[in-house]
Amino acid sequence: MSVLTFDCYGTLLNSDIIYEYIEKVAKEHGVDGQHARDIFTMYEDRLMYGEPYQDYDQILKQILEYCDFELKTDFFKGEYDNLIAIHFNFKLHPDVLPALKKLKEQGHQIYLMSNTMHRFMDKHSEQFDGVVDGVFLAEDMHCYKPDLNFFKQVQAKLAFTNDNHVHIAKGYWWDIVPATKLGWSKIWINRDQKQGFEQEAPYLELPDLTDLVTLIKK
Known part of the structure; x- marks a missing residue:
């Protein structure tokens, strides 16, 4: 897990x-x-x-x-x-819920880290069909990603290490860069087919969440 x-x-x-x-x-x-x-x-x-x-x-x-x-x-x-x-009215990408449900079935804990407010996330959470264990929002952290304080607060609350944690994100500057600075394991969801930088390596990369379950197993 x-x-x-x-x-x-x-x-x-x-x-x-x-x-x-x-x-x-x-x-x-x-x-x-x-x-x-x-x-x-x-x-x-x-x-x-x-x-x-x-x-x-x-x-x-x-x-x-x-x-x-x-x-x-x-x-x-x-x-x-x-x-x-x-x-x-933001909608989930079609590959998201099937992947999250499979991850949940395997016993993984799923948390969201988002630059938003409960005003919006409370509505969006209805789409996740109960698979999300918790959310960490800018409204609570009083800062926005990529501020390292956001990431440090999450790690302190969840008490994870690289042996039992992976951060998964599309945002390169907002997420992959700060995750690198803190030494987090990370998977870049490169939906826009951009080119990453060597200084953020190593990271795994996927075009969407379709094969995320297989990658997490490995």
Whole structure:
């Protein structure tokens, strides 16, 4: 039996729809969609990691204000409620639940580590069909991954070692890099077929969770 910690957004839940929506709204107003998406993600990172901790729903309001600021528009801030609704409607990637159920059947403990709030995770948890043993959220940790404090708090609470733990994540900078710094065993779910770096080796790599059960057995 192992303790398995998972990144959630991107790895398990498909969060691309939030960025696709930003592109769509921009294009409907005659604004370059990719440029708007880039600004949204830039300020998402700046406000998460460059400022004292705030809950994500408050950050989201500021991101939209900065989108209007950068693009000289006045419509993004009016999309707040729509983006909140989209967050509630993130869906699991189709490969996720079958893999998690098999891992659970084998006796593994499954925990989520996510840059989100209970407001959203309480809704998302309904999709996991009871296979998740616990969640660690930015709202509780008062910091966002890749802050090492997030990871250290989780390890202290679960008391695992590399002999009985693996961290599984799509996020490279958010998860694989800090896991490397702490010496965690890790599996990169490389859904976007990107190229990793030698300095984060060794890590195992999969395109999705389909073969995760077999890899964990090994």
